[in-house]
Amino acid sequence: MKKSIIVTGRLGDPLKETLAQHFELIEHSGPLDPTQQDVLDILSKAHGIIGSGLPITPELLDAAPALEVISTISVGYDSIPVDELTKRGIMLCNTPDVLTETTADTGFALVMASARRVTELAEWVKAGNWKASLGPDHFGNDVHGKTLGMIGFGRIGQAVARRGALGFGMSILYSNASPKPEREKELGAKRCELNELLEKADFVCVTVPLTAETKHLIGADEFARMKSSGIFINIARGKVVDESALIDALEKGTIKAAGLDVFEQEPLPATSPLLNMANVVALPHIGSATHETRQAMAQRAVDNIRLALQGKPPINLVNEDVRQ
Ligand code: 8YV
Numbered sequence: 001m002k003k004s005i006i007v008t009g010r011l012g013d014p015l016k017e018t019l020a021q022h023f024e025l026i027e028h029s030g031p032l033d034p035t036q037q038d039v040l041d042i043l044s045k046a047h048g049i050i051g052s053g054l055p056i057t058p059e060l061l062d063a064a065p066a067l068e069v070i071s072t073i074s075v076g077y078d079s080i081p082v083d084e085l086t087k088r089g090i091m092l093c094n095t096p097d098v099l100t101e102t103t104a105d106t107g108f109a110l111v112m113a114s115a116r117r118v119t120e121l122a123e124w125v126k127a128g129n130w131k132a133s134l135g136p137d138h139f140g141n142d143v144h145g146k147t148l149g150m151i152g153f154g155r156i157g158q159a160v161a162r163r164g165a166l167g168f169g170m171s172i173l174y175s176n177a178s179p180k181p182e183r184e185k186e187l188g189a190k191r192c193e194l195n196e197l198l199e200k201a202d203f204v205c206v207t208v209p210l211t212a213e214t215k216h217l218i219g220a221d222e223f224a225r226m227k228s229s230g231i232f233i234n235i236a237r238g239k240v241v242d243e244s245a246l247i248d249a250l251e252k253g254t255i256k257a258a259g260l261d262v263f264e265q266e267p268l269p270a271t272s273p274l275l276n277m278a279n280v281v282a283l284p285h286i287g288s289a290t291h292e293t294r295q296a297m298a299q300r301a302v303d304n305i306r307l308a309l310q311g312k313p314p315i316n317l318v319n320e321d322v323r324q
Helices: 013-022 037-044 058-062 082-087 100-116 118-126 155-168 181-187 194-200 220-225 243-252 291-309
Strands: 003-007 023-027 048-051 069-072 091-093 147-151 171-175 203-206 231-234 257-260 280-282
Touching (some): 048 291, 058 082, 069 291, 100 118, 100 155, 100 203, 100 280, 147 155, 147 194, 194 220, 220 243
Parallel strands (some): 003 023, 147 203
């Protein structure tokens, strides 16, 4: 009998057909809410779950006794209780690497857009306001030659730094649990304490994963340490930042501007003050959202779940200890 996979994400027909050769696919749109009878029915026979933005709870796992693997179409897995999975012998697979460069591109788009006021001025032109040559009220700030501070220096952080150092002649500071000597050699990057980074950087860019330790890592004290000309970029997770402290810092001029792809609550509520700030560039969590990269992520997630359910090592296993 074929093993069953619940498909909650958008995979596209060719990938679904590949999976269907080996497994029974149960397509489910909407949240996997274990208080719903139809969800309980499909969970009771699922060997695998594939999808993105999967909020996984112990209640959901209780309802899925045959579950062997969860394959998330994302690099982040902050909505999934990894220890709980490991305890139950369930593998967790994610999709790193294939989204690194695209997400770094998004980070750099936010650096450029915030410093040069790209979206603000583009809207201004479209609204028919360009009637004379511009003065300092419409000037931005340079990016080239400035200091870029990376909070988190994993794959994506390093890729953002590479753009800054090699493309824009920026000096790179990074705060990270482990040193990255190769990047220090390649990019002249310097590792320092978070406080020093905040004080020295012209651009502060967050790329740490969301964990219990990084929740609200950046708050009022951290914004107060930044230069008043400093620009804050977040392409990680909204909850790494105390958003009300960020709003306060932007309103009071503690920092100059922000470029944000992620928010404490997504979609960003229509009442958020961030929506009315000219010095904020807000994107709808599109870090990895290109046709090419989303396809590569879906392909990787499919490969991971197929290998895991066939008893082979998946390409990206998060909880390595589950297989011991
Ligand atoms: C995903 C992301 O697109 O990979 C991640 O962790 O944040 C994004 O690339 C998002 O989770 C939806 O799939």
